[in-house]
Amino acid sequence: MAYIHGTEAGEQARLSELNRMTNQAFVGFLGVAAGERVLEVGSGLGLLAAGVAGSAAGVEVTGVEKSAEQLAAAMRAPGVRYVRGDAQQLGFAPGSFDVVYARYLLEHVADAAAVVSEMRRVLRPGGRIALQENDISLLRVDPPCPAFEEVWSAFAAYQRQLGGDALIGRRLFRLLRDAGFAGIEISVQPEVHWQGSPGFESWIRNLIGNIAGATGLGRSGLCTGERIEEAAAELEELIEREDASSIFVWNRAAAGGPRLPRPGERCIP
Numbered sequence: 001m002a003y004i005h006g007t008e009a010g011e012q013a014r015l016s017e018l019n020r021m022t023n024q025a026f027v028g029f030l031g032v033a034a035g036e037r038v039l040e041v042g043s044g045l046g047l048l049a050a051g052v053a054g055s056a057a058g059v060e061v062t063g064v065e066k067s068a069e070q071l072a073a074a075m076r077a078p079g080v081r082y083v084r085g086d087a088q089q090l091g092f093a094p095g096s097f098d099v100v101y102a103r104y105l106l107e108h109v110a111d112a113a114a115v116v117s118e119m120r121r122v123l124r125p126g127g128r129i130a131l132q133e134n135d136i137s138l139l140r141v142d143p144p145c146p147a148f149e150e151v152w153s154a155f156a157a158y159q160r161q162l163g164g165d166a167l168i169g170r171r172l173f174r175l176l177r178d179a180g181f182a183g184i185e186i187s188v189q190p191e192v193h194w195q196g197s198p199g200f201e202s203w204i205r206n207l208i209g210n211i212a213g214a215t216g217l218g219r220s221g222l223c224t225g226e227r228i229e230e231a232a233a234e235l236e237e238l239i240e241r242e243d244a245s246s247i248f249v250w251n252r253a254a255a256g257g258p259r260l261p262r263p264g265e266r267c268i269p
Contacts, residue, residue, distance in 0.1 A: 169251025
């Protein structure tokens with residue numbers, strides 16, 4: 001399947017800023033302990049991997065990334081090594097890691113269930129899995145931006161055309177359950193911004209970058225390039241409005257401890 005976001009310099013800069021805004025909260029959610037072996041599936045620029053590796057003493061993070069361009073740009077940090085590979089066929093032995101996580105990845109893969117199944121395979125019995133993903137229908141901006149809302153809906157439809165799922169965040173509990181995990185908990189990581197708050201402009205510019213950088217959206221037949229420009233202009237105006245705000249939540253799920261058995265498999269405590 002095709003990746004809806006590009007890998008050019010502008011998109012790398014947008015992703016770097018998004019990491020800056022969201023990494024700290026996710027590292028806290030992950031809660032890695034000293035000396036744990038951690039697998040990051042879909043490393044991108046490696047900024048999160050560096051944060052996870054530095055969150056406790058002796059943590060070893062292995063990052064898997066399919067894109068050669070992303071790997072070339074990935075941040076090098078102590079305790080982190082990168083491997084080029086496919087999330088649906090992880091090249092590690094069963095039970096290799098204490099913690100396995102993926103963030104902003106499952107929306108881009110053709111078979112999310114296969115990825116989660118592979119994550120379970122390489123996770124040691126009793127280890128922890130953590131996921132964080134989009135459900136872009138949960139975004140609200142005010143005052144309303146009708147052109148943006150139209151393009152945002154087209155963005156989700158275009159991602160479906162490409163084989164992804166911009167709404168996959170709502171399915172995380174079911175994906176973990178179907179993969180055989182028990183002790184599953186779901187939660188959200190909020191993005192609440194308003195005019196005058198520190199992250200407001202960065203967040204709205206991230207939205208602009210999403211629609212402007214979506215490769216092929218304007219040629220998809222779902223919306224026009226002109227409508228994308230109108231949507232971006234609305235958001236630029238929103239940045240200047242004294243009464244503007246935006247609310248969004250990332251969907252999260254985590255599981256650890258005992259596993260449910262696969263069909264024909266003895267349950268391993």
